[in-house]
Amino acid sequence: MSLELVCPAGTLPALRAAVDHGADAVYMGFRGATNARNFPGLNFSEAEAATGIAYARERGVRVFVALNVYPSPASWEIGTATIDRAARLGVDALILADPGLMRYASDRYPRLRLHLSVQGSATNWRAIEFYRQQFGIQRAVLPRVLSVTQVARLVGRTAVEIEVFGFGSLCVMVEGRCALSSYATGHSPNSQGVCSPAHAVRWEETPEGRQSRLNGILIDRYAPGEAAGYPTLCKGRFRVNDTVFHALEEPTSLNALDVLPALAASGVKAIKVEGRQRSPAYVGQVTGLLRRALDLCAASVPPAAPGEAEDGTWTPPADLLAALDALAEGRTHTLGAYHRPWQ
Amino acid sequence: MKLAVGPILYLWERGAALDFYSALCDEPVDIVYLGEVVCGKRRVLQRGDWPMVARALEDAGKEVVYSTLALIEAESELATMARIVDGSDGRFEANDMAVVQYAAGRPFVAGPHLNIYNDATLQLMASLGARRWVAPVELPLATIAALGASRPASLEIEVFAYGRLPLAFSARCFTARSHDRPKDDCGFICGDYPDGVTLYSREGQPFLTLNGIQTQSAAVQNLVGEVEALRAAGVDILRLSPQSRDFPAVIRAFRAALATRDATATFPAASLPGGYCDGYLRGEAGIDHAG
Numbered sequence: 001m002s003l004e005l006v007c008p009a010g011t012l013p014a015l016r017a018a019v020d021h022g023a024d025a026v027y028m029g030f031r032g033a034t035n036a037r038n039f040p041g042l043n044f045s046e047a048e049a050a051t052g053i054a055y056a057r058e059r060g061v062r063v064f065v066a067l068n069v070y071p072s073p074a075s076w077e078i079g080t081a082t083i084d085r086a087a088r089l090g091v092d093a094l095i096l097a098d099p100g101l102m103r104y105a106s107d108r109y110p111r112l113r114l115h116l117s118v119q120g121s122a123t124n125w126r127a128i129e130f131y132r133q134q135f136g137i138q139r140a141v142l143p144r145v146l147s148v149t150q151v152a153r154l155v156g157r158t159a160v161e162i163e164v165f166g167f168g169s170l171c172v173m174v175e176g177r178c179a180l181s182s183y184a185t186g187h188s189p190n191s192q193g194v195c196s197p198a199h200a201v202r203w204e205e206t207p208e209g210r211q212s213r214l215n216g217i218l219i220d221r222y223a224p225g226e227a228a229g230y231p232t233l234c235k236g237r238f239r240v241n242d243t244v245f246h247a248l249e250e251p252t253s254l255n256a257l258d259v260l261p262a263l264a265a266s267g268v269k270a271i272k273v274e275g276r277q278r279s280p281a282y283v284g285q286v287t288g289l290l291r292r293a294l295d296l297c298a299a300s301v302p303p304a305a306p307g308e309a310e311d312g313t314w315t316p317p318a319d320l321l322a323a324l325d326a327l328a329e330g331r332t333h334t335l336g337a338y339h340r341p342w343q
Numbered sequence: 344m345k346l347a348v349g350p351i352l353y354l355w356e357r358g359a360a361l362d363f364y365s366a367l368c369d370e371p372v373d374i375v376y377l378g379e380v381v382c383g384k385r386r387v388l389q390r391g392d393w394p395m396v397a398r399a400l401e402d403a404g405k406e407v408v409y410s411t412l413a414l415i416e417a418e419s420e421l422a423t424m425a426r427i428v429d430g431s432d433g434r435f436e437a438n439d440m441a442v443v444q445y446a447a448g449r450p451f452v453a454g455p456h457l458n459i460y461n462d463a464t465l466q467l468m469a470s471l472g473a474r475r476w477v478a479p480v481e482l483p484l485a486t487i488a489a490l491g492a493s494r495p496a497s498l499e500i501e502v503f504a505y506g507r508l509p510l511a512f513s514a515r516c517f518t519a520r521s522h523d524r525p526k527d528d529c530g531f532i533c534g535d536y537p538d539g540v541t542l543y544s545r546e547g548q549p550f551l552t553l554n555g556i557q558t559q560s561a562a563v564q565n566l567v568g569e570v571e572a573l574r575a576a577g578v579d580i581l582r583l584s585p586q587s588r589d590f591p592a593v594i595r596a597f598r599a600a601l602a603t604r605d606a607t608a609t610f611p612a613a614s615l616p617g618g619y620c621d622g623y624l625r626g627e628a629g630i631d632h633a634g
Contacts, residue, residue, distance in 0.1 A: 177413065183628065218548065343514045
């Protein structure tokens with residue numbers, strides 16, 4: 001088995017860190033509202049991108065460019081200009097979500113490899129087949145909603161390469177189908193490339209404790225000494241039927257290490273690490289740990305038969321899990337939807 | 344402009360759903376969407392009930408459209424989708440690209456859960472058979488108007504004008520989880536909540552609504568005061584999303600607003616805890632309310 005490791009590059013130093021620590025491919029975005037990690041200080045100018053691509057290429061690492069918002073008529077030309085720029089730079093693949101932009105890219109640059117972004121929200125083989133028939137996509141990134149068994153079945157039904165998330169912040173909702181952030185703040189992943197944007201966050205110290213608000217809406221309140229996390233709105237504590245709890249999801253990271261052999265055996269092509277907003281140090285550490293995990297897994301586990309996909313026979317080394325947990329949101333991890341009981 | 348009644352987004356009792364559709368036959372609406380959009384496990388009506396309901400509505404002069412699931416994961420869900428599309432006599436709403444792929448050029452309604460945000464995508468969908476486009480809920484009216492201005496001839500535009508906004512879908516069933524039940528053994532607990540479960544902030548603000556794997560707004564988006572702006576933007580159809588109480592009064596208030604052009608007149612007071620919202624229309628936070 002051989003799973004490709006695809007790592008985030010929010011900046012040139014992060015790109016170098018990912019390349020140096022064992023990524024097989026990195027993904028980046030251009031500056032401006034064209035990708036789902038549109039945070040201040042992030043992303044690449046054309047010159048930086050050229051430098052990054054050269055650095056990666058010299059070390060045998062491929063570079064993907066993500067443009068995963070759905071442009072409105074007003075921002076359409078920013079989208080097409082971004083595709084033109086990526087084609088000019090000769091990137092190894094363009095990661096798109098919007099069907100209109102896919103049409104543009106496949107018409108103008110038929111030799112440019114297209115990947116369907118997780119924001120494309122394709123959760124079944126027919127949806128993936130739609131993008132293959134229309135635009136010739138060669139890879140699809142799956143939303144974080146399928147169990148390991150469902151991933152395996154899907155892989156068996158499609159000719160398109162499948163990439164899945166292996167580590168990083170956990171989207172609880174189907175990517176590309178979530179308007180929670182725009183409902184609360186007016187800014188969404190689909191339209192502006194942001195979720196729970198920093199400009200809408202307000203911290204308060206009150207007699208009841210530290211509070212986080214998003215556009216005025218109370219997302220969480222922390223007791224003295226309790227660790228406070230970024231107020232991503234689906235990770236807050238709310239009241240439902242007189243119980244206050246993390247009603248949508250807890251602050252936790254996705255970690256798919258436990259199911260790596262099953263994913264590999266099912267024919268998944270690549271494992272993606274979330275985190276273009278993360279520091280170069282974080283990207284380097286996570287990349288290195290996942291590289292070690294993939295190498296260990298490949299060396300120690302005989303490929304399982306597809307039908308046995310969920311009976312993974314490996315236990316990831318405890319020190320590896322501990323090191324990843326130390327880097328994780330909430331310092332803990334979950335298998336998310338890969339593990340049916342999570343659902 | 345026409346009035347449409349969206350699919351029932353909740354798990355209602357069979358009798359309540361049959362009564363609802365029976366009453367709709369006599370209400371001033373033009374289009375009724377049937378079927379299940381949220382959860383592949385739910386059976387609001389039996390399979391044999393739907394054609395009967397459709398016939399009664401059509402006999403009353405309504406256009407009937409069969410909606411389909413927004414989040415399709417399992418093979419069984421693909422098979423159900425295919426059966427609905429094949430049995431719908433060309434009247435179905437696609438809420439996932441799987442439907443567009445399966446339909447292979449047959450005419451369809453592009454539902455609110457397809458991500459159509461620009462001309463190129465709308466033109467593509469029209470070329471593949473879209474005859475009507477229900478705009479994604481987060482689109483500002485300015486964007487809808489821009490797309491409307493360059494839309495293909497004969498493509499109708501529909502806007503979600505009334506109801507708790509369908510905002511997100513997940514693999515996780517939040518209603519079952521709020522009752523500490525696993526999704527695979529949910530006991531259809533969502534059936535206890537005919538308008539969903541309201542989620543409040545810790546200081547008591549009604550914020551969201553849990554509806555199985557779907558998350559909605561707690562506030563009801565109500566565009567009854569914006570009918571003229573919607574008409575000016577080229578909107579052809581207003582979608583009213585079913586709720587368990589006061590729905591006939593809501594329909595009549597919208598019908599009155601369409602007829603008198605400026606009346607918000609006799610709208611029923613909000614019966615759900617979140618009040619009203621309309622911010623998306625202006626490109627603001629959806630939860631905002633200008634009145």
